[in-house]
Amino acid sequence: LKAIAKGNEICNRYCMDTISAGMVIAFACECFEKGILTKADTGGLELRFGDADLMIRLLEMMAHREGFGDELAEGMTRLAERFGVTEQPFHLAVKGQEVPMHDPRIKVGVGFGYAISTYGADHMYAPHDPYFTDEKFLPFQAVKPLGIYRPMAATEITTEKVRTYPLLDTLWKMQDALGLCVFGYAPRGVMPIEQMVRCLNAITGWNASLFELMKAAERATMMARAFNSREGFTIDKDRLPGRLFDPKPDGPNAGQKIFDEKDFNRAIAMLYEVMGCDPKTDRPLRGKLLELGLDWVEEILNRS
Structure with missing residues (x-):
């Protein structure tokens, strides 16, 4: 030590x-x-x-x-x-960045973040799975304004986890953009999301809604994905290292294979469909860019 x-x-x-x-x-x-x-x-x-x-x-x-x-x-x-x-x-790296200590075999959503992060494996890309395993947990109650209503097991790949992951991803990108520490705000911290928005408006004089702030964060993420697409990154780079598909080496369920690579990669492709990206290339779809007011980004991508 x-x-x-x-x-x-x-x-x-x-x-x-x-x-x-x-x-x-x-x-x-x-x-x-x-x-x-x-x-x-x-x-x-x-x-x-x-x-x-x-x-x-x-x-x-x-x-x-x-x-x-x-x-x-x-x-x-x-x-x-x-x-x-x-x-x-x-x-043990994704897009050239070393994998942190949080094991996707225990936190599947963290594995999603490792794989789809625009800059490589990062344990702070989105909130961690254990917060959302029980509807009685304060963190779970805190994300209901995002449209997350059903608890999810930390170690299972489910359609509900795929549906909710982009919402949680965008929430943390919003907090990153605002310069907020996730330890202070829901779901990681104690301040509820609605109160965070009220405090932000009181400090800045804005009249921003949670919807507007989430959309701003989503625009930033899609611009990053567009940049990666222009530079030649595809979904082939959104893969976990092979060791993370091995059976758990110790602890609860030791020796058990939590999920296989095929199921995980299928979930990543579905995740991109939910986010509005091409599931074969990771390039933001024209309709998603139009929705976010980023049609000019599509023009740049078409020229490259």
């Missing part, structure tokens, strides 16, 4: 992301133990899990771009590309 605290201190001091730093070190250790990396690649270092002193040393090397740390500082995906293992199930 002391080593972890020290590792966090180092990352904070050098403005390094703790998730990416930890994951790329873990990836390098696994590659070393599998024989993909050798001491010739690491500058003589023996990479093993559980070596706290090694972890501290590698973080410093990454921060100063020294020796093998210079390669680690480029992130997991570039390291995987160099050694030809991008398609391996232990390459």
Whole structure:
């Protein structure tokens, strides 16, 4: 625990992301133990899990771009590309961004966010599933203004989860755009959504409705998707690493396969239909862009 605290201190001091730093070190250790990396690649270092002193040393090397740390500082995906293992199930990244600690086998909706995020795996892309498993929970009661009325199991892929995910995604994009911390506002925090809107109007002098704010957030998301589409990203990039489809390794339901890759990818395609994107390409549909007043974006996409 002391080593972890020290590792966090180092990352904070050098403005390094703790998730990416930890994951790329873990990836390098696994590659070393599998024989993909050798001491010739690491500058003589023996990479093993559980070596706290090694972890501290590698973080410093990454921060100063020294020796093998210079390669680690480029992130997991570039390291995987160099050694030809991008398609391996232990390459735990989406769109080049390392996967956080929240396991989609326990939180399916978080897995949706990892896959469809416009900038790579992010555990803060949308509210987490356990908030919505029981209708008596305060977080569940708080999202009823969005049109979410039925509780959903955290570990199941259902049509209800597909229907509600875009609403929750947009809610957090709205809070991001307003510069609000999700720990303070529903469903993660205690302030109800309607009160948040009233406070916002009181502070700014606006007369905005929840509907207007949600639509503004949806426009931002669709513009990001349009940008990705123009740059060549397709739904093929919206995939989880293979290891996340393995049976759960421990804890409740250990050894049980929670869902398979085919079912998950089918849900992602359906999710895009609900959002107003082409389920084969992830490109925003013309009708959705028109609805959001973004018809000019369609013109740009057609020229590219």
